[in-house]
Amino acid sequence: MVRRVRVCRSPNASPPGKKKRASPKPKAEAEAKFQRDVQQARQLLHGLSVSPEAGPCTHDYDAQLNQFMPYGDEEPSEDEEEGGNDDDGVGSGWVNMKDFDEDGSIRRFVAKQREYHYAQQRDKLRMQWAEIENQLTAAYLECQATTTNWTTQFSYLDDVSKDCQCEVFHHHNMDLVDILGRKSQSVKFCRCLPEPIQLVFQGFLPASPSQPRTGFSIRLLQLHHHLWLTSVCSVSGFIEGLMNFLDTRSAKPLKARGGRGTRRNLTQPFSNASHLFSRVKVLSNQLLQEGLQMKPADVWALKDGAEDVQTNQLALSIHVLKLTRPPTTPEASPHGINATIPGSSRRHVATMFPWRWQTSIKVARKANPYQPGTNYNSAYFKTQWEAERAANRTTAKDIKVRQQIELGKLLCLEAKMYETWANDTDNEEHTFKRLDDFQTIAKDIEAQRKKVGLPESLSRLPPTAIDLFLKVWYAKTEVRTRFLALRAEQRPLDPENKVGGGSKLGQHEKERIMTAISKRSKTMKKALATYNKVAQQFQADFPDHRCSPVIEYLDLLQLESDDPFWNDGVFTHLNEPWAVDHKTQMGMRALARVQRGQEELRRVGWEVRRAMRWATEVHQQLWTILDALNHPDVDFHIFIEAFLTNAVLSSSSLRAKIVLVRGLLHTEFIRVFTLQVRWDRKLMEVLMKTPHQVGDDELMTIWKSQLYKMAQLQLNGFGSAISGDYEHLMPQIMDENLLDRFDGVGVNDGFNQEPGEEDALSDINEEDWQNIIDEGMMQNMLNVDGRNDVEG
Known part of the structure; x- marks a missing residue:
């Protein structure tokens, strides 16, 4: 059934x-x-x-x-x-x-202890990385020189250190990720070096400081580093995109350990490896700085960003000089403003500020009423500019000016109280209080009039006009105060208003700023309304007397802090052209802009020449050391002694130290030479378009000779631009027995020091160590049997 x-x-x-x-x-x-x-x-x-x-x-x-x-x-x-x-x-x-x-007290306690445990683990991991970072940096620099920056062959998995004499190896399974592929395979290791260091000799950087199980190729990390320097490239996005690409080129998926069959997430391992690569670059730069005994200026130059960034900064300076095209408008007469301005500056101003250039030409063609028989010219504008600055310095210290403004404040307050009284005549409760306020203000005004006296500039005006004039002065002062306060609130938002700009302000900070701007705008509108009211009243009552002009709110927001509108000379110096003549004011500011442009051009020339001197000096210093390393008759150890005794290279052998120092110097030399090649054409353009300076001929001769020397080497098959390729930089004439020349120098061979027993065996599993012991015992037995046979 x-x-x-x-x-x-x-x-x-x-x-x-x-x-x-x-x-x-x-x-x-x-x-x-x-x-x-x-x-x-x-x-x-x-x-x-x-x-x-x-x-x-x-x-x-x-x-x-x-x-x-x-x-x-x-x-x-x-x-x-x-x-x-x-x-x-x-x-x-x-x-x-x-x-x-x-x-919830128990859960909180457990969570706190778990955080403490995680902090301990992070600190332990940091200390483990710190223990091997110097040795790892030395191995990286040595391999970069011996493998010509990992370009001589496709894979280096069978490579070991040239100082390694081990005959017994053990193997670990590792996940290895490269630019064009990934694989899981067994990697061999020996006893003389920690596993992360041996992994560098095989072309990979580890993701953990002890017994790594994941490695990323150095070529891949170099690619990510250059992308990070020149673009916005996150670690998680880069490794995720790379793994998606490699999955399409692999027969089997890369799964996580644990048997669940999930795809392995390499974000954290790659983050560790990329951080380690950054530390290697930092320690390499530190070794270079201390070995060459660089000055602070040279250190800052070494800390600069990518080479393209340095080139772009120079191109930005040269862009100013490219704008020196002739203006399309006809120039003014030889007796006008153009008579004393260089042609390059005139063309620069005409291109950058065409509307201001047109205004300057129109002003220069008109007769100067303050100097009969002549037109406006730069000498006149310069004199007026100096007179205005001197008057402003004097006015800022004049107590009479502050007293006049204070009197204007009291008069405005009195007018406001009269207006309030007229609009609120039915309210009898505040009558006596207002009468007391009126009497107090009247006494203050009378006392202030005695302090101020009669200003000389207002001696021709009646008393009513003087009071109204002081009201305008005080009202304009209040508008300027509110205007500057509003600009101060808007300043944090200025980067966002520029093309391609941005700020680091958060949403809450922006809301706070916008609220403050709104409050400032309301107070400025009230102050501007008061100013326009008294200014219009003064112009209507006394049209023949000069006064500050009326301005609308939107036009006021477009003004700069140094606009002629803010000039108070109309209140203190009525007879001076710089205070009352609009054409003079325009010419003064046009002259100031031209002089500022000339100063900027001079500074561009200075910066370019400093950059050229820095490049030629570093080029010559590096070439001297590299050339000395290639000549047997030169005592070259004095040039690299600071390198050989550096703490970064304390664990390397003397052979490895010499190899990596040559590679490091070659890499820096090629970096400087590449900058020289990129700068050459643009620098020559700057030198030709800026004023000549002392030493330009010598500087240009050295610059061109260095470029010519490298061009000749490249024509003969040398001058390699690959990082660390010292062998192909120049014809090699050095004797082969290089280490014999260091006898008696006193340089320690760090690799010959026996490692501690714990350090040498810490990265070997018990099973692997048992196999090693068995193999060693068998070898000893065979050796003993062989000796017995010989003795027998």
Whole structure:
């Protein structure tokens, strides 16, 4: 008889007819023990001792608590849920912590201890990286020189250090990621060097400081570094895109360890490797600085960004000189403003500010009423500019000016009170108070009039005109104060208003700034309304007298802080052209812009010449050392002694030190020479279009000779631009036995020092170490048998 089974029934379910056996309930002893543990934990949280025998805190209470409670929000597994629940629904394997931890104190304690544990792990990891970063940097520089920046062959997995004499190796399985592929394979290691260092000799950087299981090719990290310098490239986005690309080129997916079959996430390992590569670059620059004994200016030049960024900064300066095209408008007469301005400056101003150039030409063609028989010219504008600056310095210290403004303030306050009285005549409650205020203000005005006296510039005006004139002066001062306060509030937002600009302000900070700007705008509108009212009244009552002009709110916002509108000379120097003549004011500012442009052009020339001198000096210094390393009759160890004794190279052998120093110097030399080639054409253009300076001929001769020397080497098959390729920089005439020339120099050979037993064996597993011991014992037995045979 065939037994039928329901299709929908779970295959793990018990057969029908058999009742599931209930699991035993927790014993009373276990429940009592759990209650005691919870009580001890609560006492610990309140600062009480758990046990009289308990010693000082060792920060291991989280491990004790884990014996009877899960971490965080962990839930029991399905098997435990199925096997631990009885018919009554009471679990025997898990308990609900909410029943014993109503206030959450235990969970908070565990979370705090977990954070402390993670901090300890991070600090331990940081110390492990710090212990090997110098040795790893030395290995990187040596391999860069010996492999010509990893360009001589496709794979270096079988390479080992040339100083390694080991015959026994052990293997580890690793995930290796390169630019064009990834694979999981067995990698061999020896005893004489830590595994991360040996991985560098095989062309990879490790993702962990001890027993790494993931490696990223140095070529890949170099690519990411250059992309990061020149573009916005996040680590997570880069590695995710790379892995998506490599998945299409791989037969098997790269899965995480653990048996779940999920795709491996390499964001954190690649972040560790990229950070390690950055540390290698920093230590390499530090070695170069200390070895060459660089000055602070040279150090700052070395810290600059990518080479393209340096080239773009120079191109930005040269862009100013490219704007020196002739203006399309006819120039003014030889007796006008153009008579004393260089042609290049005139063309620059005409191109950058065409509307201002047109205005300057129109002004220069008109007769000067303050100097009959002549037109406006630069000498006249310069004289007026100096007179204005002198007057402003004097006015700022004149107490009479402040007293006049204070009198204008009192007069404005009096007018406002009269206006309030006229609009509120029915309110009798404040009558006596207003009368007292009127009397107080009248006394203050009278006292202030005695202090001020009669200004000489207003001697021709009646008393009513003088009071109104002072009101205009005070009202304009208030407008300027509000205007500057508004600009100060708007300044943090200026980067966002520029093309391609941006600020680091958050949303809350922007809202605060916009609220402050709104308040400032309201107060400035009130002050501007008061100013326009008194200014219009003065112009209507006294049209023949000069006064400050009326301005609208939108036009006021477009003004700069140094606009002629803010000139108070109309209140203090009515007879001076710089204070009252608009044409003179325009010419003065046009002359100031021209002079500023000339100064900027001079500074561009200075910066370019400083850059050329820096490049030629560094070029010559590096070439001298590199050339000395290639001549047997030169005592070259004095040039590189600072390199050989540096702490970064303390673990390297003398052979490795010489190799990596040559490669490091060659890399820096090629970097400087590449800048010279990129700058050459543009620098010559700047030198020709800026004023000549002392030493230009000598500087240009050195510059051109260095470029010509490298061009000749490249024509003969030398002058390699590959980083670390010293062998192909110049014809090699150095004798082969280079190490013999260091006898008696006193340079330590760091590789010959025996490593500590713990350091040498810390990265070998027990199984691998057992195999090594067995092989060593067998070899010793064979050696003993061989000697016995010989003796027999």
